Amino acid sequence: xxxxxxxxxxxxAINLVLIALLLVVGNIVISSGITSRAQNSLFLQVGIxxxxxxxxxxxxxxxxxxxxxxxxxxxxxAYTGALVWKATASMPAPVSIVLGLLVAGIVSAIFxxxxxIPALRLKGDYLAIVTLGFGEIIRVCIINLPEIxxxxxxxxxxxxxxxxxxxxxxxxxxxxxIHMMMKSRHGRAILSIRDNEIAAESCGISTTYYKVxxxxxxxxxxxxxxxxxxxxQGSLFPxxxxxxxxxxxxxxxxxxxxxxxxxSVIAATVLTSLPLVLQVFSKYRMIIxxxxxxxxxxxxxxxxxxxxxxxxxxxxxxxxGHISKKREAGTNE
Amino acid sequence: xxxxxxxxNGLQLGSIYALxxxxxxxxxxxxxxxxxxxxxxxxxxxxxxxxILTAGRNPVLAIILAxxxxxLLSVLIEKVAYKPLRSAPRISLLITxxxxxxxxxxxxxxxxxxxxxxxxxxxxxxxxxxxxxxxxISLTALVTIVVTIISMxxxxxxxxxxxxxxxxxxxxxxxxxxxxxxxxxxxxxxxTFATGSTLAGIGSILxxxxxxxxxxxxxxxxxxxxxxxxxxxxxxxxxxxxxxGLAIGFAEVLVSAVGLSEWTDAVVFAILIIVLxxxxxxxxGRSMQEKV
Numbered sequence: 001x002x003x004x005x006x007x008x009x010x011x012x013a014i015n016l017v018l019i020a021l022l023l024v025v026g027n028i029v030i031s032s033g034i035t036s037r038a039q040n041s042l043f044l045q046v047g048i049x050x051x052x053x054x055x056x057x058x059x060x061x062x063x064x065x066x067x068x069x070x071x072x073x074x075x076x077x078a079y080t081g082a083l084v085w086k087a088t089a090s091m092p093a094p095v096s097i098v099l100g101l102l103v104a105g106i107v108s109a110i111f112x113x114x115x116x117i118p119a120l121r122l123k124g125d126y127l128a129i130v131t132l133g134f135g136e137i138i139r140v141c142i143i144n145l146p147e148i149x150x151x152x153x154x155x156x157x158x159x160x161x162x163x164x165x166x167x168x169x170x171x172x173x174x175x176x177x178i179h180m181m182m183k184s185r186h187g188r189a190i191l192s193i194r195d196n197e198i199a200a201e202s203c204g205i206s207t208t209y210y211k212v213x214x215x216x217x218x219x220x221x222x223x224x225x226x227x228x229x230x231x232x233q234g235s236l237f238p239x240x241x242x243x244x245x246x247x248x249x250x251x252x253x254x255x256x257x258x259x260x261x262x263x264s265v266i267a268a269t270v271l272t273s274l275p276l277v278l279q280v281f282s283k284y285r286m287i288i289x290x291x292x293x294x295x296x297x298x299x300x301x302x303x304x305x306x307x308x309x310x311x312x313x314x315x316x317x318x319x320x321g322h323i324s325k326k327r328e329a330g331t332n333e
Numbered sequence: 334x335x336x337x338x339x340x341x342n343g344l345q346l347g348s349i350y351a352l353x354x355x356x357x358x359x360x361x362x363x364x365x366x367x368x369x370x371x372x373x374x375x376x377x378x379x380x381x382x383x384x385i386l387t388a389g390r391n392p393v394l395a396i397i398l399a400x401x402x403x404x405l406l407s408v409l410i411e412k413v414a415y416k417p418l419r420s421a422p423r424i425s426l427l428i429t430x431x432x433x434x435x436x437x438x439x440x441x442x443x444x445x446x447x448x449x450x451x452x453x454x455x456x457x458x459x460x461x462x463x464x465x466x467x468x469x470i471s472l473t474a475l476v477t478i479v480v481t482i483i484s485m486x487x488x489x490x491x492x493x494x495x496x497x498x499x500x501x502x503x504x505x506x507x508x509x510x511x512x513x514x515x516x517x518x519x520x521x522x523x524x525t526f527a528t529g530s531t532l533a534g535i536g537s538i539l540x541x542x543x544x545x546x547x548x549x550x551x552x553x554x555x556x557x558x559x560x561x562x563x564x565x566x567x568x569x570x571x572x573x574x575x576x577x578g579l580a581i582g583f584a585e586v587l588v589s590a591v592g593l594s595e596w597t598d599a600v601v602f603a604i605l606i607i608v609l610x611x612x613x614x615x616x617x618g619r620s621m622q623e624k625v
Contacts, residue, residue: 293432
């Protein structure tokens with residue numbers, strides 16, 4: 001029996017309806033007052049970390065490199081976005097918001113290219129160390145240029161533009177753009193570099209071009225997430241972007257399963273909400289976190305989801321296919 | 334003359350970095366792991382020494398127990414956390430190392446609180462200054478440099494002349510071939526961890542004598558810089574780690590002497606990046622060739 005496919009427009013429609021539903025339900029929950037302000041802020045935080053994890057997954061999971069400076073790109077985006085928002089406060093809000101996000105993403109992507117071109121000459125662990133170095137340099141620069149960035153006392157009074165709708169529209173856009181990129185020929189080229197760089201190169205794929213491209217796409221979305229972070233917090237401090245912040249994002253990607261977008265989303269959601277859930281044991285929180293990390297890696301080194309990727313369409317087809325098969329079996333008897 | 338005393342200062346700092354960098358370098362050479370927990374082993378050594386010294390015990394006992402503690406801790410970590418992951422992807426191993434590092438830091442915070450404790454450094458090395466001409470040299474600096482030189486000589490003899498050293502070199506060259514030649518790979522790896530953490534223990538005491546404060550996060554920045562030193566010199570290479578450590582030490586002291594002490598970390602990383610771009614495997618690293 002030929003497998004019945006759900007028509008593409010229908011599956012798009014289902015996805016759109018679900019996204020709209022998410023936005024409506026989220027907005028209702030937030031405005032209803034059931035949740036505290038800390039919880040509302042956490043919802044936004046979860047969305048921001050989903051963008052960060054999914055964007056880092058492009059370089060770690062799909063390209064197969066190991067960058068340790070993702071928080072650096074986030075910092076660039078956060079400060080750029082915040083400064084643009086402060087400068088354009090007189091403009092109508094939607095213009096200012098979109099402008100801030102775009103500029104944050106673009107500046108961050110430019111940093112990604114500047115860092116990527118030299119760093120990607122190196123392999124494996126050396127790349128990791130150089131990106132770690134760039135991340136730290138960005139942080140030291142932020143601390144030591146107080147005229148622009150506010151330095152250690154922080155950049156304050158940033159317009160709080162990040163709403164639930166804005167953050168989750170960005171989440172959806174990030175996932176869709178990265179998903180579409182990975183299904184295109186560019187995505188296949190990136191995957192082929194991960195699987196075997198030499199073979200990819202000998203098939204005529206310009207590895208440098210695609211590496212820098214993956215790097216800058218990743219940086220672009222990290223920049224947007226940074227701007228949203230600034231808009232959620234209202235103030236920025238350089239220590240929020242230290243080496244541990246980069247590690248946190250990397251942990252989300254690896255725990256979720258490298259190369260699995262749904263894995264990144266789930267791991268980002270769980271790990272970001274963990275502090276609130278474990279508030280009762282706040283003293284032991286970090287110990288539980290680190291032990292969990294070690295245990296998951298020992299028993300499931302490929303991450304929770306491996307390289308599995310979720311597709312609603314496949315799931316629905318499986319369900320409906322299963323039911324129709326049962327029916328057939330019933331009529332045959 | 335100021336320059337000369339700064340050079341000695343740099344030599345002292347560089348020696349400590351070199352000792353710590355060796356631990357990173359040896360472990361990387363043998364199992365290709367960036368052992369992020371190495372810096373926290375130093376922190377553990379510092380706490381052991383502080384606890385014994387504040388209890389009023391003999392400084393020699395404190396030093397010996399701190400070194401033994403470092404060795405036992407790192408062997409335990411290797412057995413529990415790294416050994417099950419021998420055949421796993423490298424990044425899983427790296428995340429495990431980060432997990433161990435976080436665990437040690439937070440355990441220390443739970444046991445000893447986040448506040449720094451002062452290290453009675455004058456009990457270990459008396460505060461004596463020598464004057465040669467117009468330069469002041471503290472006994473601490475002298476002891477640090479001499480102890481480091483002795484450790485380096487011992488390590489070189491160990492690696493070059495003993496059977497275990499030969500096994501270590503063989504395993505880092507080609508693990509599978511070493512196994513076929515009858516080398517016990519697991520015990521060699523354990524021995525490498527033990528050697529690296531012995532040096533870390535020594536480094537920990539010397540570091541605490543220079544900066545007499547012990548805190549749960551003291552290992553992370555020291556570890557990061559020593560790690561940069563190891564990479565700068567060529568990771569996996571023992572003389573490289575020494576050169577890298579000294580280079581970072583001098584660079585740091587010189588940058589502070591010029592009056593840009595806030596930029597020290599950025600300069601250290603900038604040097605690393607520039608060196609890696611010119612010579613992608615560090616000063617003395619072997620260039621790796623890929624077989625198709």
